[in-house]
Amino acid sequence: MKPKFTPPVPGKPRLTTSAMIASIAAEGQATKPAPFGHALVELARTRPDIVGMTADLGKYTDLHIFAKAYPDRFYQMGMAEQLLFGAAGGLASEGFTPFATTYAVFASRRAYDFIHQTIAEEDRDVKIVAALPGLTSGYGPSHQAAEDLALFRAMPNMVVVDPCDALDTEQATAAIAAHKGPAYMRLLRGNVPLVLDAYDYRFELGKAKLIRDGRDVLVISSGILTMRVLEAAKLLEKDGISIGVLHCPTIKPLDVETIRREAGKSGRLVIVAENHTEIGGLGEAVARDLMLSGIHPTFRHIALPDEFLGAGALPTLHDRYGISTEAIAASIKGWLG
Amino acid sequence: MAELPNKSLADRAYHIRRNAVLMGEVQGQGYIAQALDIADVLAVAYFHAMRYRPEDPEWEGRDRFLLSNGHYAIALYAALIEAGIIPENELETYGSDDSRLPMSGMAQYTPGMEMSGGSLGIGLSIAVGKCLGLKRKGSSSFVYTLFSDGELDEGSVWEAILSAAHHKLDNLIAIVDINNMQADGPSTQMMGFEPLKEKLEAFGWFTQRIDGNDLDAVVAAFDAAKAHPGPQPRMIIADTLMGKGVPFLETRDKSHFIRVDAHEWQLALQALDAGRSA
Numbered sequence: 001m002k003p004k005f006t007p008p009v010p011g012k013p014r015l016t017t018s019a020m021i022a023s024i025a026a027e028g029q030a031t032k033p034a035p036f037g038h039a040l041v042e043l044a045r046t047r048p049d050i051v052g053m054t055a056d057l058g059k060y061t062d063l064h065i066f067a068k069a070y071p072d073r074f075y076q077m078g079m080a081e082q083l084l085f086g087a088a089g090g091l092a093s094e095g096f097t098p099f100a101t102t103y104a105v106f107a108s109r110r111a112y113d114f115i116h117q118t119i120a121e122e123d124r125d126v127k128i129v130a131a132l133p134g135l136t137s138g139y140g141p142s143h144q145a146a147e148d149l150a151l152f153r154a155m156p157n158m159v160v161v162d163p164c165d166a167l168d169t170e171q172a173t174a175a176i177a178a179h180k181g182p183a184y185m186r187l188l189r190g191n192v193p194l195v196l197d198a199y200d201y202r203f204e205l206g207k208a209k210l211i212r213d214g215r216d217v218l219v220i221s222s223g224i225l226t227m228r229v230l231e232a233a234k235l236l237e238k239d240g241i242s243i244g245v246l247h248c249p250t251i252k253p254l255d256v257e258t259i260r261r262e263a264g265k266s267g268r269l270v271i272v273a274e275n276h277t278e279i280g281g282l283g284e285a286v287a288r289d290l291m292l293s294g295i296h297p298t299f300r301h302i303a304l305p306d307e308f309l310g311a312g313a314l315p316t317l318h319d320r321y322g323i324s325t326e327a328i329a330a331s332i333k334g335w336l337g
Numbered sequence: 338m339a340e341l342p343n344k345s346l347a348d349r350a351y352h353i354r355r356n357a358v359l360m361g362e363v364q365g366q367g368y369i370a371q372a373l374d375i376a377d378v379l380a381v382a383y384f385h386a387m388r389y390r391p392e393d394p395e396w397e398g399r400d401r402f403l404l405s406n407g408h409y410a411i412a413l414y415a416a417l418i419e420a421g422i423i424p425e426n427e428l429e430t431y432g433s434d435d436s437r438l439p440m441s442g443m444a445q446y447t448p449g450m451e452m453s454g455g456s457l458g459i460g461l462s463i464a465v466g467k468c469l470g471l472k473r474k475g476s477s478s479f480v481y482t483l484f485s486d487g488e489l490d491e492g493s494v495w496e497a498i499l500s501a502a503h504h505k506l507d508n509l510i511a512i513v514d515i516n517n518m519q520a521d522g523p524s525t526q527m528m529g530f531e532p533l534k535e536k537l538e539a540f541g542w543f544t545q546r547i548d549g550n551d552l553d554a555v556v557a558a559f560d561a562a563k564a565h566p567g568p569q570p571r572m573i574i575a576d577t578l579m580g581k582g583v584p585f586l587e588t589r590d591k592s593h594f595i596r597v598d599a600h601e602w603q604l605a606l607q608a609l610d611a612g613r614s615a
Contacts, residue, residue: 082493087500117453122453
């Protein structure tokens with residue numbers, strides 16, 4: 001049923017940014033422009049096999065930076081995602097390493113069979129880089145890829161990466177380029193927050209990294225939720241709550257060794273936090289592995305609900321679905337009682 | 338063209354049909370009628386038009402052959418056996434456990450199989466990427482891509498048709514097999530695609546329409562496709578007859594995936610022999 005009109009509340013302005021592209025940077029937060037685009041340009045200097053391809057979303061996936069630097073190594077495939085990935089498989093079969101970009105909804109939902117058949121099944125060296133992952137657009141379900149990690153996790157041969165910030169994105173770009181075989185990377189584009197430079201951190205494919213240790217809670221997180229959880233941890237310090245954060249940007253293959261070691265330390269509440277539907281993402285992957293390995297901590301899951309998400313301003317939606325810094329802090333506080 | 342014993346193309350086509358029937362007999366069923374209809378096209382592709390080295394199927398200088406309609410694998414295996422790329426004694430393993438010749442063609446299994454088909458409508462997209470890649474490498478190789486009339490129903494085929502013309506892929510030679518039969522019935526009744534030649538010409542392709550079971554016409558079409566001086570991708574629309582060469586299969590109604598009684602395989606081989614000496 002369609003919702004009824006909500007009348008304005010006097011004195012309370014509505015947030016008005018339900019645009020397709022919304023910044024995930026908080027006001028005043030340090031950012032870096034187009035980390036993927038610049039990292040790819042740098043890599044391409046020594047890797048003549050790297051080519052760029054897109055389906056009419058060069059500007060919105062930061063691939064225009066590469067296209068400008070290497071116009072003869074850039075392929076505009078038009079707004080045709082099945083063609084994009086089929087052709088990427090074809091170029092890879094001739095020895096090239098295509099970085100193929102579009103939005104996450106189109107890579108996962110529209111072109112899935114093409115990626116399955118021409119890239120994953122043939123184990124081709126194609127890097128799929130997809131913008132607007134999870135809930136990073138207020139445009140509605142057409143552009144909200146809440147289920148992309150679940151879909152690509154389920155595809156054999158596919159490496160799946162969910163970076164947190166600009167530093168993670170740059171280093172993950174180099175890492176998937178060095179990896180032989182297909183990879184799916186969630187893309188943060190535009191002016192991307194820079195957070196992890198404040199920590200002793202380096203991205204390594206297939207590795208989870210303890211960003212900060214904590215006594216009461218261990219949060220295992222990926223993508224922008226690591227950034228949010230780090231902020232929530234600072235807020236909760238004031239309440240005397242001590243939170244450890246294990247950043248797990250490689251969703252597949254999962255670093256089960258580190259996850260078991262950290263989750264196995266007794267006495268901590270273990271939470272998985274992800275910008276993804278509660279079905280089939282990092283949370284279920286971690287829970288399965290812990291069950292199988294006989295590690296049974298008290299377990300909670302911060303994730304998007306199994307429903308079509310709303311249109312609206314991104315901060316409003318992140319609050320509504322429990323993945324804003326404040327909502328995460330409130331959940332954790334509630335669980336600790 | 339590779340150095341091969343001097344056999345006539347009709348003789349090659351006969352052996353391709355015979356290999357296919359022998360493989361069909363292993364399973365008792367299969368896409369036999371398609372193999373029989375496309376045998377003449379494959380004979381011309383492998384024994385007149387294409388460059389390849391039987392002993393080195395991944396030779397960089399080869400022409401590529403993409404089988405988009407993976408269920409035609411039985412036909413391509415028959416041609417690859419005749420070309421010496423697959424040993425003849427593997428024929429009896431067709432579609433069996435641990436065979437390199439699965440019923441649906443897959444790149445990971447078979448020497449000379451360049452793509453994994455089966456999910457229809459994919460081959461031309463891969464061909465676009467391969468053609469772009471070959472041009473990047475400065476290669477003079479062609480990418481031959483065989484697909485079926487049923488695949489014309491798939492939107493992705495038209496994405497690739499637009500794209501190949503846009504990127505001026507003059508190294509792409511596509512062949513569409515118009516046998517007018519798909520899973521649920523005659524292709525033209527499932528989704529009308531005529532007038533096909535006019536459509537493809539409007540999409541910017543150098544297009545020829547021929548009787549795909551007339552060897553002279555097929556040879557002429559491949560020659561013209563290779564020699565065409567323009568920057569267009571090339572399409573050969575090949576009208577073919579399901580079951581060609583075996584009269585009792587040519588007239589069978591349910592011809593998409595046929596079951597053949599045990600005694601009929603011998604009759605099919607006899608019909609091919611009779612056609613050969615005629």
